[in-house]
Amino acid sequence: MARAAYFAVGAVMWVAMHESGVHATIGGVVLGLLVSAYPPRRAEVERAGSLTRAFRQSPDPALARQAKLSVERAVSPNERIGAVLVPWSTYLVVPVFALANAGVRIDGDLVDRALTSPVTIGVFVGLVLGKLLGVGLASALAVRLKFGTLPPGIGLGHVWSGAALMGLGFTVSLFVTDLAFDDPALREEATVGILSAALVSAAIGALFFRVLTRRGSAAPRPSRLEPDVDPEVDHLRGPVDAPLTLVEYGDMECPFCGRATGVVAELRARFGDELRYVFRHLPLTEVHPNAQLAAEAVEAAGAQGAFWAMHDRLFAHQDELEGADLLNHAAVLGLDLERFARELGDGTHAQRVRDDVVSAEASGVRGTPTFFVNGERHEGLTSTDALAAALLRTDPRGGPGQQPPVPVPAVPDVRPVAPVSPRHGCLPSPASRRRPTSTAPLRG
Numbered sequence: 001m002a003r004a005a006y007f008a009v010g011a012v013m014w015v016a017m018h019e020s021g022v023h024a025t026i027g028g029v030v031l032g033l034l035v036s037a038y039p040p041r042r043a044e045v046e047r048a049g050s051l052t053r054a055f056r057q058s059p060d061p062a063l064a065r066q067a068k069l070s071v072e073r074a075v076s077p078n079e080r081i082g083a084v085l086v087p088w089s090t091y092l093v094v095p096v097f098a099l100a101n102a103g104v105r106i107d108g109d110l111v112d113r114a115l116t117s118p119v120t121i122g123v124f125v126g127l128v129l130g131k132l133l134g135v136g137l138a139s140a141l142a143v144r145l146k147f148g149t150l151p152p153g154i155g156l157g158h159v160w161s162g163a164a165l166m167g168l169g170f171t172v173s174l175f176v177t178d179l180a181f182d183d184p185a186l187r188e189e190a191t192v193g194i195l196s197a198a199l200v201s202a203a204i205g206a207l208f209f210r211v212l213t214r215r216g217s218a219a220p221r222p223s224r225l226e227p228d229v230d231p232e233v234d235h236l237r238g239p240v241d242a243p244l245t246l247v248e249y250g251d252m253e254c255p256f257c258g259r260a261t262g263v264v265a266e267l268r269a270r271f272g273d274e275l276r277y278v279f280r281h282l283p284l285t286e287v288h289p290n291a292q293l294a295a296e297a298v299e300a301a302g303a304q305g306a307f308w309a310m311h312d313r314l315f316a317h318q319d320e321l322e323g324a325d326l327l328n329h330a331a332v333l334g335l336d337l338e339r340f341a342r343e344l345g346d347g348t349h350a351q352r353v354r355d356d357v358v359s360a361e362a363s364g365v366r367g368t369p370t371f372f373v374n375g376e377r378h379e380g381l382t383s384t385d386a387l388a389a390a391l392l393r394t395d396p397r398g399g400p401g402q403q404p405p406v407p408v409p410a411v412p413d414v415r416p417v418a419p420v421s422p423r424h425g426c427l428p429s430p431a432s433r434r435r436p437t438s439t440a441p442l443r444g
Helices: 002-020 025-034 042-057 061-074 077-102 108-116 118-144 156-168 171-180 184-215 255-274 291-302 307-316 323-332 337-346 350-362 384-393
Strands: 235-237 244-250 275-281 370-373
Touching: 002 025, 002 077, 025 171, 042 061, 108 118, 108 184, 118 156, 118 171, 118 184, 156 184, 171 184, 235 307, 244 255, 244 384, 255 275, 255 307, 255 384, 275 291, 275 350, 291 307, 291 323, 291 337, 291 350, 307 323, 323 337, 370 384
Parallel strands: 244 275
Antiparallel strands: 235 275, 244 370
């Protein structure tokens, strides 16, 4: 629908500008600036998933239409139109345009004129150097003056590399050349400058990406927990005022998170009331299709005071996370099934799960399970001994000599589990990792 509306407006604008004497392609540039663009909307993504699940359970034309519209609303018209037009423009329109509009026969005489022509030199310097400095400095100043922030994983090296590629654009430059110069000789000299700038900008951009981005210019991945633990919001096990804090970002369908439950149980047995444990959701829906619904089910159980009971049960039955299975789990726990099913179907707790996902992104989490020890992301093995050592090392009460002894039971009351290596865990699918961030799902 959006594509048809923009096409209709664009066609009318093209005809009007052509008849007015203004180059009609300028209308295309204006229309491109008017197309709505925004990051993917998480709420619509979640709603589309819920509607799709509902359609799968009860195929209905009304549900199909709602799911389709929700999917479309989740992605901006700019991206949807681009996905359709980019292959055509990249492989057909632009090459044909370049061949049809350059119209320059490059020979020795033209090269000699261009090397000393103020027009050629001015166009070349403006496109190569002017765009590099304009875009690069403006972006760097905006970041430095706190007008905006760069997305996670993007640094100023990437910004300057992208700025170097700005001189590649030759389409509008050729249009402006036709409008600016009546003398064919000057148009030829300007065209040589434009084409030369495109080649040089491509080479400089490639060099910048190779050199600047390999020097670690990307913004460092956050290592602090964001936001801090809030007993009014987070789900805690252990005393609220315990001096040691362990936070886990987990996925109910992730087998490595299931194994990590044994590690957490051993740590709680070892530290007792000295430790509080917090679980935050990070459903990796690209690889675990039931993770989102399972996370909402845990929150729905939590609304009835059974968060940890449902948490433990789902990790013990990770192969039973379909909608019907979740209702069975709720029945076993003695929950109000009508309320549980209604909240699960309406997506009542979807926003709560999304808040945890946003928290994971802000904290630099790339996969599950990821642990934060006393507010700092834990790197390395996630075995019981490794996490215990990290808890003691970062104890806010001071060094080892100032800390009270930690009781260690002679015989743990939980089954031992194999340690979870940092190289073994659940990550988003490779396809999702290739998408630009942010707003996309978590990068892994």
